[in-house]
Amino acid sequence: xxxxxxxxxxxxxxxxxxxxxxxxxxxxxxxxxxxxxxxxxxxxxxxxxxxxxxxxxxxxxxxxxxxxxxxxxxxxxxxxxxxxxxxxxxxxxxxxxxxxxxxxxxxxxxxxxxxxxxxxxxxxxxxxxxxxxxxxxxxxxxxxxxxxxxxxxxxxxxxxxxxxxxxxxxxxxxxxxxxxxxxxxxxxxxxxxxxxxxxxxxxxxxxxxxxxxxx
Amino acid sequence: xxxxxxxxxxxxxxxxxxxxxxxxxxxxxxxxxxxxxxxxxxxxxxxxxxxxxxxxxxxxxxxxxxxxxxxxxxxxxxxxxxxxxxxxxxxxxxxxxxxxxxxxxxxxxxxxxxxxxxxxxxxxxxxxxxxxxxxxxxxxxxxxxxxxxxxxxxxxxxxxxxxxxxxxxxxxxxxxxxxxxxxxxxxxxxxxxxxxxxxxxxxxxxxxxxxxxxx
Numbered sequence: 001x002x003x004x005x006x007x008x009x010x011x012x013x014x015x016x017x018x019x020x021x022x023x024x025x026x027x028x029x030x031x032x033x034x035x036x037x038x039x040x041x042x043x044x045x046x047x048x049x050x051x052x053x054x055x056x057x058x059x060x061x062x063x064x065x066x067x068x069x070x071x072x073x074x075x076x077x078x079x080x081x082x083x084x085x086x087x088x089x090x091x092x093x094x095x096x097x098x099x100x101x102x103x104x105x106x107x108x109x110x111x112x113x114x115x116x117x118x119x120x121x122x123x124x125x126x127x128x129x130x131x132x133x134x135x136x137x138x139x140x141x142x143x144x145x146x147x148x149x150x151x152x153x154x155x156x157x158x159x160x161x162x163x164x165x166x167x168x169x170x171x172x173x174x175x176x177x178x179x180x181x182x183x184x185x186x187x188x189x190x191x192x193x194x195x196x197x198x199x200x201x202x203x204x205x206x207x208x209x210x211x212x213x214x215x
Numbered sequence: 216x217x218x219x220x221x222x223x224x225x226x227x228x229x230x231x232x233x234x235x236x237x238x239x240x241x242x243x244x245x246x247x248x249x250x251x252x253x254x255x256x257x258x259x260x261x262x263x264x265x266x267x268x269x270x271x272x273x274x275x276x277x278x279x280x281x282x283x284x285x286x287x288x289x290x291x292x293x294x295x296x297x298x299x300x301x302x303x304x305x306x307x308x309x310x311x312x313x314x315x316x317x318x319x320x321x322x323x324x325x326x327x328x329x330x331x332x333x334x335x336x337x338x339x340x341x342x343x344x345x346x347x348x349x350x351x352x353x354x355x356x357x358x359x360x361x362x363x364x365x366x367x368x369x370x371x372x373x374x375x376x377x378x379x380x381x382x383x384x385x386x387x388x389x390x391x392x393x394x395x396x397x398x399x400x401x402x403x404x405x406x407x408x409x410x411x412x413x414x415x416x417x418x419x420x421x422x423x424x425x426x427x428x429x430x
Contacts, residue, residue: 006406007234009366017232017366019222021264021359048423049236051361053375055410055418063429084343092338101341112430122418123307126316126375128299133375135347136354136395143355144236146266147362151224151232160268160341160348171430180351191221195270203270203337208263214278215327215386 020151022193027155028103030186035109039152047145052137056122059141060114062171064182072170073112073162073182074104080161099200102159107184112167113142114177138180155188235366237408242370243318245401250324254367262360267352271337274356275329277386279397287385288327288377288397289319295376314415317374322399327382328357329392353395370403 044061052058064070081101088096104110115138117131127133146156164179197203259276267273279285296316303311319325330353332346342348361371379394412418 004408006408007231007238009231009235009368013228013231013235014363014366016222016224016228017235017363018261020224020232021261021363023222024264024266026266044423046233046236048421049239051239051241051358051373053373055412055420057421060428065429069430080344084340087339087343096340099340121421124302125299125311125314125412125417128302128376129295129378130375130396132350133396135351139351139354140358143266143358148229148232148236151229153224158266158268160345161343163344173430181345181348193219193221197270197340202340205270206263206272206336208259213275214280215284215388 020147023191024147024150025155025188025192025195027157027184027186027188028100028196029189030103030107030155030184031189032106032108033187035154035186039154040109043145043148046148047141050137050141050144052122052140053127053133054122054125056119056127056134056137058116058119058121058134059138060116060173060177062112062114062173064110064112064171069170070104070110073110073167076162076166076170077102077104077159080163084161095200095202099197099202101161103157103184103186104159107157107186109185110183111185112171112182113138113180114168114173115180117176117178135178135180142180142183149185153187154185157184159184235362238406239362239365240370240403240407240410242372242399242401242403243315243411244404245318245322245370245399246404247321247323248402250369250401254369255324258360258363261363262356265352265356265359267337267355268342268348269337269340271334271340271342271349271352273331273334273336273349274353275331275388275392277327277329277388279325279327279386284385285319285325288325288382291377291381291385292317292319292374295378299376310415310417314412314417316376318372318399318401319374322372322401324400325398326400327386327397328353328395329383329388330395332391332393350393350395357395357398364400368402369400372399374399
């Protein structure tokens, strides 16, 4: 069996890849148009190419479609977001209240991501001292999906303002799964090369923060 | 100030992106050739484009260059790997012992990644109920670097078979930093579209594991 020849990624591809990284956004404002099923299928397939500790592939994607379960996630977010607002300092509360932090009301596709905490696959390799590498593998799967989605013109938004225990219970998943996040997917209303939190004045992105201290 | 027009990613780019995802590997076998500084600078810059909770950019990359610190990481790995080997079932121990699980002896560039557990940047947004989203953000930064490295022909290997407390102590970093992983970077000896753990018979990759259960 001959392996295919390795691809030779050229400067033009790298420039486009850098554009993809620059124009990937956390999206909270979606159009209502549906996402074709073929695109979703492609995204799940590509996500499974992500790195995983011991080749354990611990990611568990759960499409949330039932109106009752979507309502439970919205209520969970509303409670957690109200608590976060009440924690804000007086000088930031008004700005926080103006931010749109999720697209739960309008995103056509919504899914949760869990990570199996004790997968048989992988035979435990690589995670004995660092079991959190399972969750990290699942994060790389959704990050893979995120980039592939943006390359299709789709936007993804990560909703982390949630009580993870309540989210697990609302979605009725096995107790061995860890909740990673809830995600909104769809066609973004706009495209931008700067984060919405920066455009809204919440925080500024730094070019080289935390990079390459030498030891 | 006019924003640049959004890029229009086409089918040819997506096909190349899918190739990149398919040919990204966890690399443990490196050539000795150095990595040009300009490439490293480009990788740190691109990593800073990763998504981060509340735009907190909590990743802290530490280049490990001193022979003493590299030796401490190698010793840490040797101990953790010996313990992992002794945990193997009788039928898998011989195979485990044959695996090459890190490129610490030969990789020209080695760095650790930490995640600041209480960053001022981001003002706490998005992580009140899920502080682990900081570590997840740092994981997406190194995954960004991983893909950008592969597009340059470079390989990255994630070393997780380490005692994280000893790794922190060996690298003398602030106590508020969480250890995410240690990484080897350099020119890979070979290119492959299947994981080394699969080629060595440790585990099989599944095409669509954990994908799109519906609730």
